[in-house]
Amino acid sequence: MSNPERFRQETRAWLDTNCPPEMRQPVRSKDDVVLGGRRAVYKDPAQQLWLDRMAEKGWTAPEWPRSYGGGGLSPEEAKILQSEMGRLGCRNPLSSFSLSTLGPTLLKYGTEEQKREHLPRMARGEIFWCQGYSEPGAGSDLASLATRAEDHGDHFLVNGQKIWTSDADKADWIYCLVRTDTSNKHNGISFLLFDMETPGVSVKPIRLISGYSPFCETFFDNVKVPKKNLVGELNKGWDVAKYLLSHERESLSDLSAGQLSLGQIAKRAVGTEADGRLDDPVLRARIALFEVRALAFRAMSERFVDELKHERAPPHQASVMKYLGTELNKQRHELMMDAEGSDALEWESDRSRGGANARAWLRTKANSIEGGTSEVQLNIIAKRILQLPGA
């Protein structure tokens, strides 16, 4: 980095000039978040303008090389960019999960051709990706994966079924684990990319207890996937998948950070005692003890980011973060429901924004299941970090 102060000033000036005023408002509802993709719908033209401008600078993926659509920034510069965006209140131009999961994975395992094909489009928000890992009856147990990809010379022929494919009904491409060798549990799995419009792909949304359908069942019926779409080595897809999962854990662990004080939210809902304190002493105490944990976890998240940056994160620490972050987020929403009382039980009323609180609460129950259950994380901590013996 040549001169951080100069970079900061230039960045600030550029942001101030280029970030539309609408994009400096806090995010208020779901459609304020830009997810990108072929079928992207923009609530406000300023969203598209802001995304285009940022993508042009490569700042939707600040640390990627410029040749792949990134900004080519150093970690320090990226941090400055982030803090300046925070200072000006700029919205995130593109909230794409694949930017922080598939992106780094392709940078590490992808061929040059794959990087040039996929990364720039990802950075511009042109392609919305979904993940095809889980299968019915397999859950967290990827070793019993059954979706087959047969070698047909220049292409694989994929047959099988995935479940819990996030937003598969909105996605343009999928990255997908398939079995290419049935004689070997872990080593027979490969990592493929393909277009969801390929003939033979069909999708059925799964309705969740929250009433939403963020996940789908996805079916593959003789889907032809060109061989060039294999990421990493044949039969070594498990390594690629693990690398991607560790990035996913990092993103999921941060669910509870940066939110309003639960105590303040509760006070607004419950009211106050004569001395001005939250008028439900037992709930108040439970919130106070929760907040200790939440604030301590926030410190741990900061530490984790710094450790990653300095390459000093202990191995498997992402499992610790994922476990704690998701369990805390579940508790947080339990407490929130407790605080809001019968108001939060309404499911359809406008007053409750269509049951937003209750639906969000139910949604959190998946946190400790998706991306590796809490039980899987505890197994990893026990076996890999604490080195406890196998059964």
Added chain:
Amino acid sequence: MSNPERFRQETRAWLDTNCPPEMRQPVRSKDDVVLGGRRAVYKDPAQQLWLDRMAEKGWTAPEWPRSYGGGGLSPEEAKILQSEMGRLGCRNPLSSFSLSTLGPTLLKYGTEEQKREHLPRMARGEIFWCQGYSEPGAGSDLASLATRAEDHGDHFLVNGQKIWTSDADKADWIYCLVRTDTSNKHNGISFLLFDMETPGVSVKPIRLISGYSPFCETFFDNVKVPKKNLVGELNKGWDVAKYLLSHERESLSDLSAGQLSLGQIAKRAVGTEADGRLDDPVLRARIALFEVRALAFRAMSERFVDELKHERAPPHQASVMKYLGTELNKQRHELMMDAEGSDALEWESDRSRGGANARAWLRTKANSIEGGTSEVQLNIIAKRILQLPGA
């Protein structure tokens, strides 16, 4: 039962005439409790008088047959006796663990000779018994028991070592598990009784973290035990031991019942807020939530007694009681220590009665270990009650 009302009146009259006034005072310190045994020391002659009178009526073991030194009462009469003793504030004349554990076991498994030899002496408090189950390295795992008893014609020759023998240094007799067949894990264990004064028995107290030494290591070096002291069948001692353990669990589960409100204790220690409430809102809330559990558990203890009385207790329910009762008692003492603050940390001062609170707190940590650990109880619940599959 001929006439409960008449029995009640007679009992009341008898107690009123025979219970010395000193024995109607609440128990204040350890030496107010009569444990019995050859070397019994009575703080007050009234203790001995009261014990003798009650033993003569058979009322130290009200439901045992009169021929074995019991009172021959029906369960209903025994309940009336108990309630009348409670009404008059009569102390328990004899607090002997063996009355409620070894006693019922001998009634079920003992020979006529064994019953006539041991039960009346037990009921009169003449013999203080200890239990020789655990061994070093075996813990809750009785199957790996190593103390050997070899068949020498008219007697067994016992060699080995026991640990966690409660009060072995004060005990007169021991009931003891020994291995009589090394080829078989569970079926090679037998249940023996012998006098602790038999040559070859030696005892070493174990100092605990509480500073007390309620347990000992006990060594057997060529101890001769007459064959007539075998309880139950040879090699079937495991059944006898399990029967006794289930009675032990019942007694241990009741640790937290019938005590003062923790909130009141805490309020005395911490002081009050302006509105008269315990001046530590978070502790207060934790106590309130604990008290909900403690009061609910008290209801469960009552129910368990009633179920036993009507022979409707589900199998293995004693494990549920033991698990919950001991965990609650540990929590109770943690909260008590929290409430008493630095006062409760003093270890020797008169003011702290020699660190009574802290020592009691540390003592509770053994509750969930002795008599089968909490983990063992959870295994039993999972496997036997819930019928979950083995590994």
Added chain:
Amino acid sequence: MPLCHTEDQTMLADTVRPFLAEQAPVRHMRALRDAGDRTGFSPDLWKRFAELGLNGVLMDEADGGLGLGHVEAGIVLEEIGRNLTPSPFLATAVGAVTMLRGGSTAQRQAWLPRILAGEAVGVLAIDETPRHRPGRIALRAQRVGNGFRLMGEKRFVTHGHVADFLIVAARTAGSCEDEMGVTLFLIESHVANLTVEAERLTDSSLAARLKFDGVEVLKEAVVGEVDRGFDGLTKTLSALRTGASAEMVGVGSGALDMTIGYLKQRKQFGRLIGSFQALQHRAAHLYAEMEVARAAVLKAQELLDCGDAGAEQSVMVAKAMTGMASALAVQEGIQMHGGIGMTDEYDIGFYMKRQRVLSELFGDADYHADHLARLAGY
């Protein structure tokens, strides 16, 4: 009275259990929901309850009821809970019937036979804020001529939108936190100036928000005495809390049973997941918690039934304990089911939703724990 079911009670359970399992299992609730039902229960089923005499479980025999107690009502409610059966049983056969014990002969004659026949639904309207605070009644009833005029709001009135009559706690004197000055009114639902808004709740049940914009009633509408309704309110709340606790025991047990069943059938990493010791211990702990809750409820029922002075305390213990234990049951239920438990297709999520509504109803664990602490003087 021993703390275990008598033979008669066991027989009642043996009748009610198959009745509800057959007539109104979870798919009955699901079908109502999927059909967009706006009644909140099946009137047919309510009739069948009546035919079995269940609606009169708490009514005196002189009134045509079974003359039984809260233990028996709880047996019905546990099965309602286990099957997530939508029913006005708690609100009407427990709540309204208990309240009508203090009602006038006219009130009793008007409503008890209709409840008994499964032809009427009556509900209590208590809550005015999102949290249950029955110690603060602000809805005003002003004396006007020969009666009263009611102004104010009530909410979280389950089945309130289809009720034939409402019993409303209102303030006739004193200020918001006073016990004295609370009066209970029995009001037919179709009076003028009353707006009833039905809200769908998370568990797909319906609860009403009521707006009293000058509702006029005669003095004959008063249940018990003017200004002295707090006691009757408290007694009825005890009955309702005990009933809700019994229903939560059913919800928790249902979730537990379903989860244990799943652990015995689902394989992962080549093993039945129920053979994993970590899950076994959690399941065992949960079982123990549910047993404590069940015992606490039985204790409360028996103390209520024999009119014991300690009943109110026991009821609060029961409501708080079942709230905590059944919350654990549904949370562990979802987690142990993994992804499938998150789908609407699978029933375990319904248990979580119902649990939360029941836990909030008539005060949650925090409310009751704090109240118990106050009663115990700390």
Added chain:
Amino acid sequence: MPLCHTEDQTMLADTVRPFLAEQAPVRHMRALRDAGDRTGFSPDLWKRFAELGLNGVLMDEADGGLGLGHVEAGIVLEEIGRNLTPSPFLATAVGAVTMLRGGSTAQRQAWLPRILAGEAVGVLAIDETPRHRPGRIALRAQRVGNGFRLMGEKRFVTHGHVADFLIVAARTAGSCEDEMGVTLFLIESHVANLTVEAERLTDSSLAARLKFDGVEVLKEAVVGEVDRGFDGLTKTLSALRTGASAEMVGVGSGALDMTIGYLKQRKQFGRLIGSFQALQHRAAHLYAEMEVARAAVLKAQELLDCGDAGAEQSVMVAKAMTGMASALAVQEGIQMHGGIGMTDEYDIGFYMKRQRVLSELFGDADYHADHLARLAGY
């Protein structure tokens, strides 16, 4: 400042860790206890701390110190905690040294060199009741002639019976709960009318009860300004709480490590108990909790070191979180050790005893959680 140790800090840890593990492992503490020691620490060891320069870790280089911060002091304290080393380091090198930052030149010149040399022990006397309530100072200091006369009591003053000087929070104006009116006095221990009673605590450390029965001091004894001592008290408490938290991280980690070691070595039912999944998950959860606590402490140390306005809040989070996490560590430690953990012969019990004393010292988790709630306005 990144939230991870710098190279210098890692080097310091690499020095301190073997030093304490060799010079003062748990058996050092056990030996002092078994010998009935009444000093509360080894003066020899205190000298060796001085030789390594550790006593000056928080002193400015101008005063002969190392000019380092709370991160570095915490590195020392974590090892003290891990080895259960009896030491006046926290009270003196953290507490008294922080307090003396606001002291007069004379006070600093009198005491800093002696602390640096390992020749003096200085401690704060704050608590007056069994629970930590620094917001309520009642011990009175009345103006008398050219000085003050102190009347009242202090307790839970660790090392107070062997301290060369005491810093006492006293009330010179206002009433018990006022911040204004608190004055700090530096008092040599051998003054007239001061009674010092040493009490053995559960962890075998010694703490003093002090009785001020008309102790007379000159106005030069005041640290900082009269009536305005509350700020200095709060700052020093923040330093002490952070230090106690770091020590608790050491205690909890020590217990965790010992327990993990035991799980890997002890067999039951023919298997290493560490292979039982239920214990594995509990150990993993405990590890995660200790990691959160460790991060919270590091955050508090760094904010203190850079004088951040959010430091006080972070310190409370650290003290509360380490209190909860290390309590879990020692409780799980004892339970997983089974019977052997209950014996005095085995070290794990010492961890439980020390944890409780540290957890209570300068306010427990309940105190800090409530205080944080007040700060956050709820």
